[in-house]
Amino acid sequence: MISLVLAMIWSRRGQAITLTLLACFAVAAAVASPAYLAAADRAIAVGQIATADTVERTLVVSTVQNDRDTEDGGIEFKDIGRSLIQLPGFAYTYAAEFAVIGIERSPLHADRVVFRQDVCEHVRMVTGRCAAVEGEVILGTATAARLDLVAGQSIIMRAARFSDDPGHPGYVPDGKAKKLLIAGTYAASRPADAYWGTHGYFTAVPGLGPGEPIFTTAGTLAVMDHGYTAKSVDGTAGPRALDPDRLGDLRAGLAGLDASREELGSAIDIRTQIPALLDRIDAGRAAAGLLVPVLAVPLVLLACFSIFLAAGYGTEGRRPELAVVALRGSRWWIRWWLAIGENVAAVVAGAAAGCVAGQLLVNAVSAARFPGAGGPESWGSLRYAPYAALAALVATVLAQRRQLISPVVDLLRRNAVSADDRRTLAAEALIVLLAIVATVQLVISDGSLTGVSLVAPAFLMLAVAVLAARLVLPIVNRFAARALARGHLGAALAAFQLSRRPGARRLLALLVATVAVAGYAACAFDVAARGRTVQADLGVGAHRVLDIGGSVFRSQLLTAVRTVDPDGRYAMAVVRMPNAGHNEPPGLAVDTTRLAAVANWPAGGPSADRLASRLRPAAAAPLLLTGPDLTVEATSAGLSPTKEFRLVVAVSSTTGRGDELVQLGKIRPGKARYQQRVGVCAQGCRVNGIKIVEATGTTGVAGRLVLNSIGPADPAFPVAEPGRWRMTEDGTVTGDPAGLRITLNAPAGLAGGTWISPADAPYPLPLAYAGAKPLADSITGAGGGPLPVEPVADLPAVPQLGRHATIVDLEWADRLATDAEIALNPQVWLSPDAPADIVDRFLAQGLTVVGDVRADRIGRQLDRQGAALSLWFYVLAGALAVLLGAGALVLAAAVDRARRVEDLSALRAQGLSRGRLTSATSWTYPVLIAIAAVVGLGTALVTWLATGWALPLAGLHPPDLPRPAWPGIGTMIGTTAVVFLFLVLVAAATGRDLRRRVARRETAAGR
Known part of the structure; x- marks a missing residue:
């Protein structure tokens, strides 16, 4: 019996080799996923360690x-x-x-x-x-x-x-x-x-x-x-x-x-911060552990499906042999052995080769994609090989069950009994039900890729594929009938070969699943790659971001940056706005005069130039002091003599020496002169505000203070003009023959003080926001207190902060602040045009760079994180899926070849022209592949729509940035075209071989 099986294998060695290769690919696919995951785990650690900051x-x-x-x-x-x-x-x-x-x-x-x-x-x-x-x-x-x-x-x-x-x-x-x-x-x-x-x-x-x-x-x-x-x-x-x-x-x-x-x-x-590095490595490995199985499962299912289809096709071609064995009254185990022995032997040989091939394939990919990862090659993934081989054997036996139990009369039929029986319908219904349950579970679990949710993409692709095959082939059959009626014999013969050949629907479903797996892999790879670009560019904020250490005032940062880059070509000062709580989104204050030149700007909203013009409307000139000896002359009247009032002036150096709250002392009755030497004003200052504070904290404050003069002040600012001042609470400012009259009316007292500020900045402050529009009409200002704002633009995202944040102009925000406190998270954003010695230039201005983040370095770091590295398995899976589809196509053509040669030779003898013969042999499988390519592309997109949102393509805890949700059209069309062309080339080779065999038969017959 063994010699007979070996003789059968030799007589159909082409089919046996193809089935062996399919089994090899199937087992290799099962071995590849755990092997790749092991290699990726090490590569993730090596990559994160190599790109870690010094502090990590x-x-x-x-x-x-x-x-x-x-x-x-x-x-x-x-x-x-x-x-x-x-x-x-x-x-x-x-x-x-x-x-x-x-x-x-x-x-x-x-x-x-x-x-x-x-x-x-x-x-x-x-x-x-x-x-x-x-x-x-x-x-x-x-x-x-x-x-x-x-x-x-x-x-x-x-x-x-x-x-x-x-x-x-x-x-x-x-x-x-x-x-x-x-x-x-x-x-x-x-x-x-x-x-x-x-x-x-x-x-x-x-x-x-x-x-x-x-x-x-x-x-x-x-x-x-x-x-x-x-x-x-x-x-x-x-x-x-x-x-x-x-x-x-x-x-x-x-x-x-x-x-x-x-x-x-x-x-x-x-x-x-070493634990933070270790946590990032663990998070990357966890993301890889979720991403790899997502496509490994459909790849294994596709492998089993291809074995099932190939074994079934091969057995269909041997139905007359099996009928003869049954007619001879052979015992059941002999009949079974002769039926399954040929395919089982090929599958076993392929499974043995696939165990090694899968690991070697992963080793080659790892060497190419993870250079420098090092480490000993692990063969631990081979423990999954027996399970893969067993699955392949089970698929082989199940594919031949009909021929094993069918009566002789059915086996002797030239055309097999239709497979549309209740068991087939039940199997397809079960696949659709599993796809629905898994997808619903994925949605209900909010994208948790655990349990049945993990197989949602696999069963969804398989379900759409089998449904599409069931719907498409009847359409092809009607097309064939119409072509025959119109005399298009070549097209009709090609179409009938698709619609009436047993197993054609399964072959179409397999090819649809092949294209879908490759397309889904392309979706994930493309979306993830463009998402990493967004995270590196928009997440950093600019080409390069310098973190400034030490005690730096907002005005000092602005002055230093504008001194280094007076033309605003490559440097922009940036600070964070204070945040009063969870209900207030984070905010940035930036020098909007350089926003368009420096910032990496999100698409889909107003341009950086347009936004800058909205955030920075024209404003009046500030009140400037020209020397360090601050002198204020003021006349008080009506203030309670039992209460102690003090005068404070907030100033900012115009040359980057910092800010200061100047204590002028107790307000005296009548006209008085208040003077203080202010070091930061040695080369000029800007007055941010004048504060009147009542030290005892009692209620019921009323009275007047006439501001006679401030010096040494720039004469361009009319101190006595009330329109050049702003007092938002506890009183009013009006004109007075002697200067600026400040009328106090504070029933609750002035324990916290009240400010009278120059109206040298827009008020309310223009604000752009990403996410929900701010519910309140104010935010926490740069100085820490509430600041009225006017929303002027809705953005898709704020650079560095993401999709729920705000952005304002730094200079205007600083002018409206009177705190004289250091800047919160001061930074300098740089464009690619920044000179190489930019750090030294800032050091000369008194700014110390304590951090240097570059978008390209972050991009390289993201490319070596778990999510990015695991997606190279998707490329491998897509390639293996295409090879599985091509192998099944070759085997189907090989099984059909003998009967088709006989049929076409007979038709040639009856007058079928060579041109129609060429059409019948050339278009059968290319048309099937074209249908599979279109339907497979749609299947991939449907599966991506239903499940792609749940994939951790940017890691388990990605920053809140507007990443792309859909792949590029070019990527999807290009991927489908590559798969289509590869399969068409395989189909074209089978068509040429079929024509040569028909020609040889004609020559042998003497025609």
């Missing part, structure tokens, strides 16, 4: 100790080594610092004396040499130049502490003087290097420029008299610590370090 790779353990209270004044602090030993693979750097005075000219500023381990290896000596022995220091080149200090010069320094005495604020001595030698001057070659940690050593000092520590030796630190000292151990994770295969050990070590915090003491501070 470092660990800082710090404390502040008073060295006078300890016997040992060294830099070690208690038990830190024992706690860090459980974190192997880190490179540790020890540091200590304290404040000193002696070389700065102003008591408001102090220097930092720093010992940092191995500092000489990380600075470039410009003059002299690095500090080597006790009593030597090195200075930064900018500091040395500003203070006229050179290498070889001696300086006297002492420890210092800050005194907040209102009369004499600043740094005061806190230790004995120490004579030090300047060994050399240095420049930090790579200030952003991980070695420097998160200490902000080179943060710019307002009014002084670049901040540069005074580096010294451990010996100097030990002998110099000082008190409170900041000490730290900075750990930088190396390749061993961040080994992708040992991330669990790293997380456990960090958890143990956190648990030992109590043992280390409450004064010890442990800071690290």
